[in-house]
Amino acid sequence: MEPKTPAQSRTILTDLVLPSETNPLNNLFGGELLARMDRAASIAARRHSRRIVVTASVNHVAFNRAVPVGSVVTVDAAVSRAFSSSMEIFIDVWIEDRYSGERTKANEAIYTFVAVDDTGKPTKVPEIRPETDLEKERYAAALRRKQLSLVLAGKMDPSQATELKALFMG
Numbered sequence: 320m321e322p323k324t325p326a327q328s329r330t331i332l333t334d335l336v337l338p339s340e341t342n343p344l345n346n347l348f349g350g351e352l353l354a355r356m357d358r359a360a361s362i363a364a365r366r367h368s369r370r371i372v373v374t375a376s377v378n379h380v381a382f383n384r385a386v387p388v389g390s391v392v393t394v395d396a397a398v399s400r401a402f403s404s405s406m407e408i409f410i411d412v413w414i415e416d417r418y419s420g421e422r423t424k425a426n427e428a429i430y431t432f433v434a435v436d437d438t439g440k441p442t443k444v445p446e447i448r449p450e451t452d453l454e455k456e457r458y459a460a461a462l463r464r465k466q467l468s469l470v471l472a473g474k475m476d477p478s479q480a481t482e483l484k485a486l487f488m489g
């Protein structure tokens with residue numbers, strides 16, 4: 320399988336925040352943003368693998384800024400690293416100033432998707448070839464995030480998490 324670049328899976332979803340999608344403070348409800356990010360990430364994973372993909376885990380979400388009703392929200396997702404059947408998807412969330420059009424980063428998240436066959440069995444995906452400095456940085460850190468996610472899920476013994484141990488032991 321030919322390696323692919325993050326740009327080949329990049330998926331950008333732009334949409335408004337409607338009143339029915341907000342919390343009592345009139346800001347975007349967290350679950351609604353999670354759903355938008357899951358949708359964008361799923362399309363990115365499908366573009367990379369050209370397979371059926373399922374969400375395996377949500378590794379990290381930071382709701383750094385509230386997103387007010389009426390905001391134009393852009394969810395920007397791309398595969399940051401692919402392993403055997405799993406893919407890490409990095410998602411940046413931007414909001415657009417109503418008057419100037421200037422974009423501010425509101426949130427970010429990291430999801431793991433797995434490509435599966437018609438019976439739901441994990442199947443191989445192409446490797447990722449990062450191009451930009453940011454893509455290279457995200458690619459390099461993805462292995463330790465995978466190990467952390469597996470350890471937290473009880474699917475990897477901490478003693479096997481070599482990259483994680485290297486981070487803490489220096």
Ligand SMILES: CC(C)(COP(=O)(O)OP(=O)(O)OC[C@H]1O[C@@H](n2cnc3c(N)ncnc32)[C@H](O)[C@@H]1OP(=O)(O)O)[C@@H](O)C(=O)NCCC(=O)NCCS
Binds near residue numbers: 376401405433465474
């Ligand atoms: C995700 C799923 C396919 C993994 O199946 P599994 O039996 O654990 O399969 P494996 O152990 O072979 O793991 C497959 C890959 O997923 C990765 N993986 C599994 N759980 C993971 C986790 N919590 N975090 C990160 N990666 C994970 C494994 O490391 C492996 O990656 P690799 O092939 O790239 O090395 C399976 O758990 C599943 O179908 N879950 C339901 C998915 C779903 O319905 N999502 C929507 C939620 S409503």
